[in-house]
Amino acid sequence: MSARQQILDLHQQAIQAHLDGDVSFFTQDIAPDYFNAGKGGITYPEKAEITAMFSGYLGSTTFSHYEDVEEPIIHISDDESLATCLVRVRVAGTRQMEEGPVEFDSLWTWITLFRKIEGTWIRMGVLSA
Numbered sequence: 137m138s139a140r141q142q143i144l145d146l147h148q149q150a151i152q153a154h155l156d157g158d159v160s161f162f163t164q165d166i167a168p169d170y171f172n173a174g175k176g177g178i179t180y181p182e183k184a185e186i187t188a189m190f191s192g193y194l195g196s197t198t199f200s201h202y203e204d205v206e207e208p209i210i211h212i213s214d215d216e217s218l219a220t221c222l223v224r225v226r227v228a229g230t231r232q233m234e235e236g237p238v239e240f241d242s243l244w245t246w247i248t249l250f251r252k253i254e255g256t257w258i259r260m261g262v263l264s265a
Contacts, residue, residue, distance in 0.1 A: 139212045142257060143219045143250060147208050150248075151225070154202050157194040162186050167251070171261035174246075199229040205243060219250040219257065 137145075153161035163183040170186075172179050181189070202225060209222040228241035246264035250257045 139216045139219065139252075140210050143210050143212070143221050144208060146250070146257060146259075147221050147223060147248070151202050151204075154194065154227075155199055159187055159190045159194055162190045165256060166259045167261070170259065172264075173261065174264040196232040197229055198231075199227065201226050201228040201241070217252050219252075221248045221250070222246075223248075 149161065152158070163186050166183070166186075169180060172181060205224045205226050211220045213219065222245070224243060224245045226241070227244050228239075230237045230239050232238075244264070246262050248262050249260040251260050252258070
C-alpha cells in the first residue's frame, strides 16, 4: 500500500472513530511530544488529557454527518518519513450541554503531521484554525 493511501486510511479511521465514539483511537500512535496548535496557542496534551477531552466530547455528541467535503490534500516527503494531511470536513449533529441539546452544522479544517517510525505512521500533532 502506498504511503499516501496509508495516510488517507488513518484519516478515514479518525472520522470513523468520531462516529463510533472510539476515544482510544485518539491516543494510539501519537508522539510522546504530541502537540495541538490553534486559536493562537500551542499545547502538549498528555494521553490522559486527550482521553478526558474526547470522552467528554464524544460522550455528549451524536453526529448526523462527519464527512470529507473534498479529497484530503496529502503530501509525503521524498524519503517517505514525513507526511501532512490537510482536510476539510462537514460536521453536523447534536451535543448535549447543560442548557440542553445544541445542534451544530459546520465546516472544520485541520492539518495532521505524521512521522514514520519503525514502519508505523505516528501522529506528531494537529494544526487547526
